[in-house]
Amino acid sequence: MKTCESTTNLLSNLMISLQRCTLLWGTADIHDDDPQVRVVDDCVYLPYSHGSVWGLFSSDGRPVLEAIDFREGLHVPGDQRLPGEGRIDVAVAERSDTTYIYVGRINFHYGHFLVNTLPRFWNITKIKTPNTKILYHGPMSIEQIFSTPYVKTILSMLGLTPEDFVKFVAPTKIKHVVVPKTSFEEQRSGYSKYKSLCHDIGCRLLRNIDSSARIGTLYYSKTRLRSAVGIITNEIEVEEYMREKGVRIVYPEELSLEEQLSLMSKAENIIASAGSFLHTSIFCSPRNITCLNVTEQINSNYTIIDKLNRNAAEYYYPTAMQVLPQQDGYLTARYLPEARAVAEKLFEISRS
Amino acid sequence: MSLYELFLNNTGRPIHKSGHYFFAYERHFGKYVGQPVTFLEIGAGNGGSSQMWKRWLGPLARIVTIDINEVCRQYEDEQVAVRIGDQSNPQFLQTIIDEFGVPDAVLDDGSHHMQHVSESFQFLYDRIASNGVYMIEDMHTAYWPEYGGGRGDPRSIIERFKGLIDDLNADHVRDGTVTPSKFTRQTVAMTAYDSILVFEKAPLINKHMRMIGNEDLRVNY
Numbered sequence: 211m212k213t214c215e216s217t218t219n220l221l222s223n224l225m226i227s228l229q230r231c232t233l234l235w236g237t238a239d240i241h242d243d244d245p246q247v248r249v250v251d252d253c254v255y256l257p258y259s260h261g262s263v264w265g266l267f268s269s270d271g272r273p274v275l276e277a278i279d280f281r282e283g284l285h286v287p288g289d290q291r292l293p294g295e296g297r298i299d300v301a302v303a304e305r306s307d308t309t310y311i312y313v314g315r316i317n318f319h320y321g322h323f324l325v326n327t328l329p330r331f332w333n334i335t336k337i338k339t340p341n342t343k344i345l346y347h348g349p350m351s352i353e354q355i356f357s358t359p360y361v362k363t364i365l366s367m368l369g370l371t372p373e374d375f376v377k378f379v380a381p382t383k384i385k386h387v388v389v390p391k392t393s394f395e396e397q398r399s400g401y402s403k404y405k406s407l408c409h410d411i412g413c414r415l416l417r418n419i420d421s422s423a424r425i426g427t428l429y430y431s432k433t434r435l436r437s438a439v440g441i442i443t444n445e446i447e448v449e450e451y452m453r454e455k456g457v458r459i460v461y462p463e464e465l466s467l468e469e470q471l472s473l474m475s476k477a478e479n480i481i482a483s484a485g486s487f488l489h490t491s492i493f494c495s496p497r498n499i500t501c502l503n504v505t506e507q508i509n510s511n512y513t514i515i516d517k518l519n520r521n522a523a524e525y526y527y528p529t530a531m532q533v534l535p536q537q538d539g540y541l542t543a544r545y546l547p548e549a550r551a552v553a554e555k556l557f558e559i560s561r562s
Numbered sequence: 563m564s565l566y567e568l569f570l571n572n573t574g575r576p577i578h579k580s581g582h583y584f585f586a587y588e589r590h591f592g593k594y595v596g597q598p599v600t601f602l603e604i605g606a607g608n609g610g611s612s613q614m615w616k617r618w619l620g621p622l623a624r625i626v627t628i629d630i631n632e633v634c635r636q637y638e639d640e641q642v643a644v645r646i647g648d649q650s651n652p653q654f655l656q657t658i659i660d661e662f663g664v665p666d667a668v669l670d671d672g673s674h675h676m677q678h679v680s681e682s683f684q685f686l687y688d689r690i691a692s693n694g695v696y697m698i699e700d701m702h703t704a705y706w707p708e709y710g711g712g713r714g715d716p717r718s719i720i721e722r723f724k725g726l727i728d729d730l731n732a733d734h735v736r737d738g739t740v741t742p743s744k745f746t747r748q749t750v751a752m753t754a755y756d757s758i759l760v761f762e763k764a765p766l767i768n769k770h771m772r773m774i775g776n777e778d779l780r781v782n783y
Binding site for chain 1: 707712714715716717718721722725726728729732737738739740741743744745746
C-alpha cells in the first residue's frame with residue numbers, strides 16, 4: 211500500500227509543477243525613516259466624487275501630492291482624477307476653527323483599508339490633540355464606516371471615535387491641514403512606522419487573548435466567499451485535502467478581526483491562496499506563510515508586508531493554472547488542474 | 563480641621579483614598595470651603611467620602627453623588643443627593659445638570675475605566691462652571707489594560723491629557739498643527755499628580771504679556 215501511495219505521489223509530482231515565485235509586480239522597498247508630514251495652509255478641499263477631480267489642493271490650485279495614494283509611485287487611484295493646469299476656480303466655504311489632519315480616502319474594503327487607509331494613521335496618536343479633527347474623503351459617512359466591524363475595532367484601538375472625523379460636502383478652504391504622507395506606498399514601498407502602528411494595534415487586540423496555545427497549520431479558504439478579486443473554482447479540492455491532513459480551515463470573512471488575529475498569531479504554519487486576509491499578519495509576530503499564487507508574479511504589497519513583518523513567506527505558482535471566463539462576483543476566475551497534488555506539495559513545503 | 567484630618571479621624575462610613583490625594587484636594591478644591599458650591603462626585607464608594615466633602619466644604623455645599631449601584635441611595639441626607647446612573651451616559655449626566663444646575667467642581671472617582679472616564683469628561687467639561695475644577699483620581703488605571711489603558715495607549719486618559727497640553731498651548735503653536743479651541747480659551751491650568759489629573763477653567767484668561775518696570779534698569783537683552 212505504501213509503495214502504491216509513493217508511486218501515486220511520484221506521478222503527481224511529475225504531472226504538476228509548482229514554480230517558486232520570485233518576480234514582483236511592483237517594488238518592495240523598506241524605509242526606516244519617517245514618512246514626510248506637510249502642513250498645508252489655506253488648503254482647498256474638493257469633496258469626493260467618483261472618477262472626478264477631488265482631493266486636497268494648495269492655494270495656487272495645485273494638487274497636494276502628499277495627499278494622493280499613488281500606486282507604484284505613479285498611478286493616481288482609479289476613482290480620482292487630477293485637474294489640468296490652473297486654479298481650482300470654485301466657490302468655497304471656509305474653515306479655520308481647528309487644525310485638520312488628512313487621512314485620505316477611507317476605503318472600508320479590507321485589503322484597501324490596510325494598504326491605503328490605515329497607513330495614513332502612522333503618527334495619528336502623536337499629532338492629534340483631542341480638539342483636532344480628522345479629515346477624510348470617500349463616499350461613505352463616518353457612521354457607515356464605523357459600522358464596519360473591523361474598521362471600528364482598528365480605529366477604536368487608536369482611541370478614535372466617529373466624532374473625531376469629518377468630511378465636507380462642498381468645496382472648502384481650510385486654514386491648516388496636516389498631511390502625513392502614507393507609510394505604505396501601494397506596490398512600491400513600506401515604512402517601518404507602519405509596522406509599528408499595526409504591531410501596537412495587534413498587541414492591544416491580543417491583550418485579552420490567551421495566545422499560548424498553538425495551532426499547527428491553518429488553511430485560509432476562499433470557498434465561501436461570494437465575491438472577491440479572484441477565485442480558484444475548484445479550490446474546494448485543496449481545502450478537502452488540507453482538512454484530511456488535519457489542517458484547520460479558516461474562512462476569514464466569517465471571523466471578527468480579533469478572532470482572525472487570535473488564530474493567525476497561534477498558527478505555526480499558514481497556507482493560503484493569495485488574498486488580503488494574509489495582510490492581517492502585519493498585526494502579528496512574524497509568521498510562516500506558504501502561498502498559492504495564481505500568477506507568476508507576486509503583487510508586491512504582499513512582499514512589503516512580509517518584509518516589514520519579517521514573515522517567512524514563500525509564494526508558489528502552479529504552472530498549469532488555467533484562466534477561465536469571468537464569473538459573477540469575481541474579477542478573475544481560474545481552474546487548478548491536479549488540485550489535490552498541488553495541495554499535497556504546498557502542505558509538504560509548509561512543513562519543511 | 564483640614565480635609566486630611568477629617569479623613570484620618572473618620573469613624574463613619576468608610577473612605578478609601580490615598581494620602582497624597584489630599585494634597586491635590588486641598589489645593590484645587592480649597593477655594594470652595596465655606597462657599598455655596600455644587601460638588602459633583604462620580605462614584606459613591608461606601609458613602610464616607612460624600613460625608614467628608616460635606617463636613618469640609620460646609621453648610622452651603624450641595625454634594626451630588628452619582629453611582630451605578632442602587633445601594634448607594636442610602637447615603638443621601640440633607641446636603642448629599644445621590645442619583646443612580648451611568649457616568650458615561652450623556653442623557654443621565656444631563657439630568658443631573660437639569661436638576662442641580664451647573665457643577666462648580668467635579669471629582670471623577672467612578673469606574674476608573676478609560677472609556678467611562680473619557681466620556682464623562684467629554685460631556686461634562688464644557689458644561690461645568692466657567693471657573694470650575696475637574697479632577698479625575700485613581701488614574702493609575704490609565705496604565706492598566708483591564709481598565710482600557712496601557713502606557714502609550716491612545717485610549718487612556720493620560721494620553722488624552724498629554725494631547726490636551728498641546729491644546730492648552732495652542733495659541734503659541736506656529737506651524738499650524740494645532741489651532742486654539744474652546745478648550746484653549748476656557749482652560750487656565752492642567753495639573754498632573756501621581757494618579758490624579760486636574761483641569762481648571764477660567765472665564766477670562768489674560769494672556770497679554772507685558773514687561774512692566776523702569777526701562778532704564780533693563781540690562782539683560
